Amino acid sequence: MIELKNLKKEYVLSKNNKVLALQNINLTIDEGEFVAIVGKSGSGKSTLLNVISCLDKEFSGEYFFEGENIRKKRKNELAKIRNRSFGFIFQNFNLLQKLTAYENIEIPLIYKKVPRRKRKELIEKYAEKLQIKDRLQHKPNELSGGQQQRVAIARALVTNPKVIMADEPTGALDEATGIQIVEILKELNQEGKTILLITHDSDLAKMANRKIVLSDGMIIQDEKEGGNV
Numbered sequence: 742m743i744e745l746k747n748l749k750k751e752y753v754l755s756k757n758n759k760v761l762a763l764q765n766i767n768l769t770i771d772e773g774e775f776v777a778i779v780g781k782s783g784s785g786k787s788t789l790l791n792v793i794s795c796l797d798k799e800f801s802g803e804y805f806f807e808g809e810n811i812r813k814k815r816k817n818e819l820a821k822i823r824n825r826s827f828g829f830i831f832q833n834f835n836l837l838q839k840l841t842a843y844e845n846i847e848i849p850l851i852y853k854k855v856p857r858r859k860r861k862e863l864i865e866k867y868a869e870k871l872q873i874k875d876r877l878q879h880k881p882n883e884l885s886g887g888q889q890q891r892v893a894i895a896r897a898l899v900t901n902p903k904v905i906m907a908d909e910p911t912g913a914l915d916e917a918t919g920i921q922i923v924e925i926l927k928e929l930n931q932e933g934k935t936i937l938l939i940t941h942d943s944d945l946a947k948m949a950n951r952k953i954v955l956s957d958g959m960i961i962q963d964e965k966e967g968g969n970v
């Protein structure tokens with residue numbers, strides 16, 4: 742599903758000032774995997790997620806997503822792939838504070854021009870799944886961190902993407918709530934979603950089926966359940 746070949750990413754700040762954020766990345770991720778990406782701050786985790794989610798095509802080497810050569814795609818084609826295939830969850834939830842939980846979950850459906858009645862049906866379905874149905878009329882600041890993250894997960898899921906990208910989704914939560922969130926990701930994985938989870942927490946990383954360790958922009962370890970890759 743995801744295939745990176747000899748990928749390198751440099752941030753060019755000025756002529757003499759470049760940051761090598763990723764190098765020598767060779768990585769294949771199959772549909773249905775649950776991958777944890779760990780590594781120190783600045784090791785390239787978010788950069789890798791940005792490349793994989795087609796946000797950034799300024800890299801060298803190759804990236805194929807479902808057989809499509811991402812580096813050769815136009816911006817609008819990339820946006821389409823991105824909207825269709827990836828759902829995102831972040832550390833700070835990224836919810837719009839003025840909108841209710843319901844309206845936050847509704848946003849990607851409005852972008853997709855899903856009719857109102859169908860939107861309601863989908864929002865209720867995912868709210869039920871994430872146990873926030875009785876909180877749909879609340880605004881983010883009236884919800885606990887765990888509930889806000891559940892709203893964000895519902896928003897990520899409501900368009901039924903194949904891949905869920907989670908960049909430190911437990912970073913703002915207490916330990917028990919963080920475990921609950923990763924358990925939800927685990928469940929989604931068991932239902933067939935491909936999950937990429939960035940985490941600093943090695944205990945949470947153990948809940949994935951594969952652990953990739955980044956250091957200075959390189960993969961220094963890649964371990965699948967039951968053996969090395």
Ligand SMILES: Nc1ncnc2c1ncn2[C@@H]1O[C@H](COP(=O)(O)OP(=O)(O)OP(=O)(O)O)[C@@H](O)[C@H]1O
Pocket residue numbers: 752753754760761762780781782783784785786787788789
């Ligand atoms: N937009 C940018 N412009 C220039 N350099 C950047 C940019 N984004 C990231 N970098 C640099 O690229 C390297 C990798 O950054 P990245 O954000 O991928 O790290 P990370 O592993 O996600 O770290 P953290 O755990 O702190 O989120 C770092 O050296 C960082 O300073």
Ligand SMILES: [Mg+2]
Pocket residue numbers: 786787788908
């Ligand atoms: Mg990061």
